[in-house]
Amino acid sequence: MTSISTSKAEISYIQSGLLSTPPLRADGRGLHDFRTISLETGVAPLANGSAHLNIGKNPHDGGGGTEVLAAAKLEVENVDLGGGEGVDGGRIVCTVSCSPSAYPHLSAPALDDLQHDMSTLLHQTLAHPSLHPPNLGILTGKKSWLLNLDCVVLADAGNTYDALFMAARAALWDCKVPRTRAVEYKAAAAPGAQAVESGEMDVDHDAEAQQSGFDTRSIARAVDFELPDYWDEGKVLGGRERWPVCVTLNVPPGSKGPLVHYLDAIPQEEAATPLRLLLVFSFPPASSPNLQAMRVLGSGELESDQIRDFVANGEKHAHKIWDALNGKLKEEDHRRGQKARDRFARR
Amino acid sequence: MALDRRRINGPEESFPPIFDSDALQWKVGDARKDRSPADIRPIFLQPGLISQANGSAYIETAKTKIACAVYGPRQSKNTAYSEMGRLNVEVKFTPFSCIRRRAPMRDAEDRSIAVAIHQALVSSVRLELLPKSTIDIFVTIIESDGLDGCVASGSVAASTALADAGIELLGLVTSCAASVVGKEIWLDPTEEEGRLSKGTLVLSCMPALKKVTSVWQTGEMKVAEALGCMDACQEKCTEIHSVVAQALLESAKI
Numbered sequence: 195m196t197s198i199s200t201s202k203a204e205i206s207y208i209q210s211g212l213l214s215t216p217p218l219r220a221d222g223r224g225l226h227d228f229r230t231i232s233l234e235t236g237v238a239p240l241a242n243g244s245a246h247l248n249i250g251k252n253p254h255d256g257g258g259g260t261e262v263l264a265a266a267k268l269e270v271e272n273v274d275l276g277g278g279e280g281v282d283g284g285r286i287v288c289t290v291s292c293s294p295s296a297y298p299h300l301s302a303p304a305l306d307d308l309q310h311d312m313s314t315l316l317h318q319t320l321a322h323p324s325l326h327p328p329n330l331g332i333l334t335g336k337k338s339w340l341l342n343l344d345c346v347v348l349a350d351a352g353n354t355y356d357a358l359f360m361a362a363r364a365a366l367w368d369c370k371v372p373r374t375r376a377v378e379y380k381a382a383a384a385p386g387a388q389a390v391e392s393g394e395m396d397v398d399h400d401a402e403a404q405q406s407g408f409d410t411r412s413i414a415r416a417v418d419f420e421l422p423d424y425w426d427e428g429k430v431l432g433g434r435e436r437w438p439v440c441v442t443l444n445v446p447p448g449s450k451g452p453l454v455h456y457l458d459a460i461p462q463e464e465a466a467t468p469l470r471l472l473l474v475f476s477f478p479p480a481s482s483p484n485l486q487a488m489r490v491l492g493s494g495e496l497e498s499d500q501i502r503d504f505v506a507n508g509e510k511h512a513h514k515i516w517d518a519l520n521g522k523l524k525e526e527d528h529r530r531g532q533k534a535r536d537r538f539a540r541r
Numbered sequence: 542m543a544l545d546r547r548r549i550n551g552p553e554e555s556f557p558p559i560f561d562s563d564a565l566q567w568k569v570g571d572a573r574k575d576r577s578p579a580d581i582r583p584i585f586l587q588p589g590l591i592s593q594a595n596g597s598a599y600i601e602t603a604k605t606k607i608a609c610a611v612y613g614p615r616q617s618k619n620t621a622y623s624e625m626g627r628l629n630v631e632v633k634f635t636p637f638s639c640i641r642r643r644a645p646m647r648d649a650e651d652r653s654i655a656v657a658i659h660q661a662l663v664s665s666v667r668l669e670l671l672p673k674s675t676i677d678i679f680v681t682i683i684e685s686d687g688l689d690g691c692v693a694s695g696s697v698a699a700s701t702a703l704a705d706a707g708i709e710l711l712g713l714v715t716s717c718a719a720s721v722v723g724k725e726i727w728l729d730p731t732e733e734e735g736r737l738s739k740g741t742l743v744l745s746c747m748p749a750l751k752k753v754t755s756v757w758q759t760g761e762m763k764v765a766e767a768l769g770c771m772d773a774c775q776e777k778c779t780e781i782h783s784v785v786a787q788a789l790l791e792s793a794k795i
Contacts, residue, residue: 310652311656318653322740322759322761324760482763483764485758485761486759486762490754491660492663494664495664495747495750495752495754497753502768505767
């Protein structure tokens, strides 16, 4: 798919290395080992939530690795039942763009297709109603937030999908929805209004219309909203701990055993293994894990027993990623909240 | 644009009225309307309907109507040498295929369906026998009733058309969709049922070889539910396989 040009000899060398016992990989990792991942949140000051993620940075010179930048930006949208796209309760749109410098071997249309495919998977998974955050509405029937999640792949050193989902989770975790206060107009009760007898004036008072027992309409009185001046940037997205993580299981061709798969492929390994299985998991605290997306990518066949094993194994791997990511996100929150305040106080 | 202010001008844009249909009143725990959860809609499949194509097929499952034409294998143009053949899938929605009019342009959903159909088929075609060549598959969705149904029926039609074109395949690909609604697994969901569901899964497989070529799942599912969906789909795929084989046999006799 996005493979760099690799010779047949090299491909067969990598494949036989992966299938040998013990398995051998170019960088000496085990089959289920990840490269080092570094993550920082709050990198884009103008976004409502952002994250910068790198998988496989070279520890010596700090270069290399898959690099993904994700930013969530909120926009106010009008809700209208007719033509507009805005809906009550807000909506989410995910976009992935790939930097041409990350894929120098791809032509412009091929790059478009690639980023479109990534966008589709990210959007279909994260914008699904089952994950929709509850606090993206502003005024029922009038205004709502549109959450744009934009991811940029700055460099691709393999395993882009895992990196994208991790970065997306971090950016959405970090996202703050500004507090809003509804504004409504009320007619000041005229002092003489009560004294006026009915029939004398033919004026419909709004207040009276509301009190009528025949009127069962519930009219939203709020017409607009304002942003109250408050010390923090807003509330976090509701249900932010549900955003899923992705794990890519690469299946080398010719593997007969059900358990032969490896994680976190480098580009050369990706070129040598056309078949991969993408599993996107979310781990709700009090129940069994949810599968949020599953895709088979590339040519090759799987048997259903194999898929069963892969899903069971993928769940374990995803749980490790989930725990590690949660730990890091808590630490980042602490770094940017408590520690930043302490540092400010010491000055 | 001149607007005649002396006349009563209609609104600038208009939209069809939205009715509360019965399905929207469905509640969790209610039984499925019209059919049982494990039933799929009846399939009408006719290979060889488009005479100018090398192979073609038309499929109809209730409200989903898809025509598919296969051209090739023919020489790849404007591409570098490739040892393997290329499989090129293009999906088009007709403007009148959905409730909302679809502008006749390449839009986002077309490509995602094309990618899903490509994924379902690519492992079944013996592309290693066709160096430097391309197989073009054009899928036209005449009427759509849910994306998942389009992916599933489109894959079946495309595989039938490939067989009709006489292209070497490892096996016929059949495909089936399933969705989790409440606690039940409903096979072959319509658009409305898809909206009610928590998650949907489309499985494509080659029943003759018992190999799975594609799994396409979105939405929230427990692991057990996903595996249950896959088993149910695989069972139905075997039945669909006999429908496809029968249709191909009949068209070959004529």
